[in-house]
Amino acid sequence: MYSVTQRISKIKQPRGGYIKRKDFTCITLEDGIELNSQENIHPSLIGLVIDYMTRFCMGTPKETAFHISILGAKIAKNEFVAYKLLSKINGLDTESIISASKLVGYDVCYRAGMAYFKPVSEITPDTNTITNIITMIKRTLSFWEQYGPIIKDGFTFEGGYTSIISAGDGDYLTKDTLWDLKVLKEEIKPKYTLQLLIYLIMGQHSVHKEFKNITQLGIYNPRLNKVYIIKLDAISQSIIDTVSRDVIGYGISSEELKELHTAQLDELKKNFFKTPIQKSSPNANDSDDYLDKKIYGYSSKKKYMSVAFPPKIIDESIYEKEPIFWSGNALPSIITQKNLSYIVRFKACFNLKKGKEPFVMNKTSFLYPFNKALTTSDIYDSKSKKYYSQYLDKNGNIVKSKPTLILTSDDFKLFQELYIVKDLEILDGCYFL
Template identity: 55%
Template sequence: MVSVTNRVKQVKQPRGGYISPKELIVVDREDGKELYGSENIHSILVGLAVDYLTRFSMGTPKEIVFKIAIFGSKLVNKYDHAMELLEGVTGLDSKSINNVCKLAGFDSVFRAGVRAYKPVQSINADNDTISNIKTMVDRSVLFWDDNGPIIKDGFTFEGGYTETVSTGDGDFLTESTVWDFKVSKNDPTNKHTLQLLMYYLMGKHSVHDEFQHIKQLGIFNPRLNKVYLLKVNNISEEVISEVSTEVIGY
């Protein structure tokens, strides 16, 4: 039993992928801003920080936004420190952003295990990294102004897990679209498109009725400021059937 992301890594896809990234419609949201070329903390932490701060900036309560990080802090007996960091998160100022990067270190404990933990005191985002995170959060909030409202975020798939795929959580859901956020420096790969298709299919099998109304899959990358879209109707029944049975295990 593995997570969605680990299952994606295990699967040998057909040539080009179950869903080729070339099938995605690309929308460029050019805003004239350029990010700094380097960041001094791991890209996973940057991605989590952008995700956390976007939800927080849009009004999701802290205890919901940071619930996985808080749980991770308990696993390494650092709950009090996590609460101190959380108290210092008030907006998009430098201290708040750096605190969120540290909290993201606790998130990795929950997802990757206690052995993966490295003291969060060693996570100190420099000015370029903080600036990049702020820009990506600003872009994300503007994106949701244009593409919201969000009806679910940080959702899981109760009722949709299998003996093959037992964990996994998605990013955002709007009325018609399952959204995944990426902060990669590159365009999506077939691993990303498979992950998103799995979210859609697991959502359809889950207890969440909202997935019955989904018409398209979408990826937003605030680093590149690009949107990638694919209508569900354009995915062949053969692909849906094979991913459902061979990849997820229905």
């Protein structure tokens, strides 16, 4: 339903935050270097470059360190450019930093969608920015020499996701500390300390046994060269219980969950597209109707687009065309005859092929993580920590783990290339004329 950061943006914390900044021990690491005051690329890109380049400099293969960037490039269909940039990343030299800065520009395609993507050719860090990035990477490497070694990095929380938070990944674990890297011009804020606490709690619920040994939380900011640490016994159990239930959703009632889903849907319709109503658009009689046809996937029953919209629609010309709905276990022949764009709803059993990157996302079932790329249709059971190809439905019948997916024509073809697909059952869809 939400990523960790999306969920935090919806939470009104107590004054000062669930964990107050004053409760952290703050340590300044002196290196005698003052950063340049001006930079010419977005701070979020700088943060990603420092994070990924630090991992690479510490021995992580660059394909692994920049794997989110590569996934984003695949969504943008710019793999060739991405791998060319990756080949130019070799160390803390100017060409490597420029290439890394451009490459992380693809992250947004994976994390937020193509609507937020800007050509990476426009990302051109100047000398001041490059110098600052190199300095902050060196600071981070020095920090890990003192506070490491790292035992796990770039981890997700399988077994710890809920019906409210279905995506999010942590930065680093050392033997006894959960760390987050934040490249900030200011002191840490409540949203950052809450993020770290959420990672801790979800980690404790996840498959990662390393979280059993965590005794403190830490944030390192290479821009200010400051370390913030708090011991877990300084955080009250009541705070942990409140965040576990009210923020993450462990133990939340079905009625409360339904209210959250309704609120998210209302917000999506209100904010996803702020384009004013265009009376010239087909069937656009009011703002709700316009928004439905603009942002939702489709619904063969209601003849408009459903909340389970596809992850991306590259062919934006379809918005100017008429959707023709069909139902039945086959694509209409006119699609291939006229090479038409379409959206299809189907069920399938599938497993990711070896060496391929997952991309297909569940948006319709609580049996799978929401907005997280799936590697298999098998259902993960957090109690047994196993995947199952069958489950009991509400009537007690044994049925196959066969999620309903909604994809555009391009993604439907890609899905069949990257995954081993069995028992494909096309339900319905629409093509555009």
